[in-house]
Amino acid sequence: MTHVLDVLKDRGFVEQTTDEAELRELLRNPTTCYIGFDPTASSFHVGSLVPIMALAHMQRAGHRPIALVGGGTAMIGDPSGKTEMRKLLTREQIEANAQGLKAQLARFLDFDRGALLLNNAEWLLGLNYIEFLRDIGVHFSVNRMLAAESYRQRLETGLNFIEFNYMLLQAYDFLHLFRRYGCRVQMGGNDQWGNIVAGVELIRRTEGQAAHAITFPLITTASGAKMGKTAQGAIWLDPERTSPYDFYQYWINTEDPDVERFLGLFTFLPMDRVRELGRLEGAAIREAKEVLAFEVTRLVHGEAEARKARDASRALFGGGGRLDEAPTHEVDPARLAEGIEAFILLHEAGLTKSRGEARRLIGQGGAYLHGEPIRSFDQRITAADLRDGVILLRAGKKKYCVVRPGREG
Structure with missing residues (x-):
C-alpha cells in the first residue's frame, strides 16, 4: 500500500512538514491526526475542501482523523492571515454554526468507523486562567511568538491582546488531543505553521514526546485568484x-x-x-x-x-x-403576454445585480435571448419569444437562466 505521505505529496497537499523521516516512520502504523475548523459560518466553502480531503485521505489509509471544531478558539479569533481582528461570535452562534459543519464533514469522514468530531469548547471554556498561564504560558517565549508570520503581519495594523493568546490555545489543543487521544500529527494551512509548531514544541516540553506537523499550500487559481x-x-x-x-x-x-x-x-x-x-x-x-x-x-x-x-x-x-435542473425564473403569463422590458427581466431573473447593471450589459452587447444579442435595454420580451415553452436568457458567456410562464415568487 502506498504510504499516505506519498499520496498527499503526489496529489499536491504538502507544503511543509516537521522531520520527514520521523513523520514517515510514524505514519507506517495507524496514527491519530487532526485539523481544526473555524466555526465562524454554518457552512464550509470550497476553500475548506483541501483540509477536509486531507483528513479523508488519512482515514482511507487506515489512520484516525479528528475534525476539531474551534468552538472555544472562535471566541478569541485567529489572527493568522488577517489584517484586522475578526468579529467575535456568541456561544449560541458558534454552536449553531458547528452543527451545520458536522453534516458536511460526514460526507467525507466516516464517524462510525473511527473518525472523531470534537469541539475545543469542551476543554477551553472551563480553563482556570492563572493555572493555564503557570502550566502552559511558561513554555512560550514572547520574542519567538512575535517572530511568527501570523503575528508579525498583524503588528503593523495592531494586534489585540485577546488574539495574542490564540497560539497558546491552539498549542494547548494539540497537547490535550495528544494526552486524551494519542494524537501525534496536526495538519493545516501553511499560514498555521507557527501555531502548529508551537503545539509540537509544547508536547515535547511537557510530555517529552515527538509530535509532527503537515501544512498545505495556499491554493490559488492560475490567474492568482483566491480559491472559492x-x-x-x-x-x-x-x-x-x-x-x-x-x-x-x-x-x-x-x-x-x-x-x-x-x-x-x-x-x-x-x-x-x-x-x-x-x-x-x-x-x-x-x-x-x-x-x-x-x-x-x-x-x-x-x-x-x-x-x-x-x-x-x-x-x-x-x-x-x-434543462429541467437549470436555474429557472417564473413570470406571470399575463405579464409575458404584455411583454417585459429586457433589462427588467434580466434583473428579475438574477442575471444582474441591478437594473442599471442590466442596462449596461445590454449596451455592451453582453446579454442574449436564445443565443442572439438583445438589441436594446427596452426590447420587450413576450410570449412570442417562447421556444419549447421557455425563454433562454444569458448574461456574458456563462451565466444562464431559463424563464418559464408560471407563478412569480
Missing part, C-alpha cells in the same frame, strides 16, 4: 447558499492550467487517471473539466444532484442533457 472566491461571492458547500448547479458551474469553469492540479486535490480519482485527463488539450479539456465538476459535486451533494447539475449544464452549453 468569485465576483458573486464565496462558493459554499451548503446547497441553500450555493445551488448544486452553481457549484458544478464553478468547477467546470476552472482555468485550463488548474484542471490537473484540482483533480488531484479535490477528487479521489487515481492519479494515473488524473494525469491522463490533465494531458487533454484544446476543446478536449472540456471533458476533463466535466469530470472534475461531476466528481466534486458528487462528493459534496451526492450522485443524484451531480447528475442533475451535469444534465442542466450540458443542455445550456450544447452538449445534450436536460
Whole structure:
C-alpha cells in the first residue's frame, strides 16, 4: 500500500512538514491526526475542501482523523492571515454554526468507523486562567511568538491582546488531543505553521514526546485568484447558499492550467487517471473539466444532484442533457403576454445585480435571448419569444437562466 505521505505529496497537499523521516516512520502504523475548523459560518466553502480531503485521505489509509471544531478558539479569533481582528461570535452562534459543519464533514469522514468530531469548547471554556498561564504560558517565549508570520503581519495594523493568546490555545489543543487521544500529527494551512509548531514544541516540553506537523499550500487559481472566491461571492458547500448547479458551474469553469492540479486535490480519482485527463488539450479539456465538476459535486451533494447539475449544464452549453435542473425564473403569463422590458427581466431573473447593471450589459452587447444579442435595454420580451415553452436568457458567456410562464415568487 502506498504510504499516505506519498499520496498527499503526489496529489499536491504538502507544503511543509516537521522531520520527514520521523513523520514517515510514524505514519507506517495507524496514527491519530487532526485539523481544526473555524466555526465562524454554518457552512464550509470550497476553500475548506483541501483540509477536509486531507483528513479523508488519512482515514482511507487506515489512520484516525479528528475534525476539531474551534468552538472555544472562535471566541478569541485567529489572527493568522488577517489584517484586522475578526468579529467575535456568541456561544449560541458558534454552536449553531458547528452543527451545520458536522453534516458536511460526514460526507467525507466516516464517524462510525473511527473518525472523531470534537469541539475545543469542551476543554477551553472551563480553563482556570492563572493555572493555564503557570502550566502552559511558561513554555512560550514572547520574542519567538512575535517572530511568527501570523503575528508579525498583524503588528503593523495592531494586534489585540485577546488574539495574542490564540497560539497558546491552539498549542494547548494539540497537547490535550495528544494526552486524551494519542494524537501525534496536526495538519493545516501553511499560514498555521507557527501555531502548529508551537503545539509540537509544547508536547515535547511537557510530555517529552515527538509530535509532527503537515501544512498545505495556499491554493490559488492560475490567474492568482483566491480559491472559492468569485465576483458573486464565496462558493459554499451548503446547497441553500450555493445551488448544486452553481457549484458544478464553478468547477467546470476552472482555468485550463488548474484542471490537473484540482483533480488531484479535490477528487479521489487515481492519479494515473488524473494525469491522463490533465494531458487533454484544446476543446478536449472540456471533458476533463466535466469530470472534475461531476466528481466534486458528487462528493459534496451526492450522485443524484451531480447528475442533475451535469444534465442542466450540458443542455445550456450544447452538449445534450436536460434543462429541467437549470436555474429557472417564473413570470406571470399575463405579464409575458404584455411583454417585459429586457433589462427588467434580466434583473428579475438574477442575471444582474441591478437594473442599471442590466442596462449596461445590454449596451455592451453582453446579454442574449436564445443565443442572439438583445438589441436594446427596452426590447420587450413576450410570449412570442417562447421556444419549447421557455425563454433562454444569458448574461456574458456563462451565466444562464431559463424563464418559464408560471407563478412569480
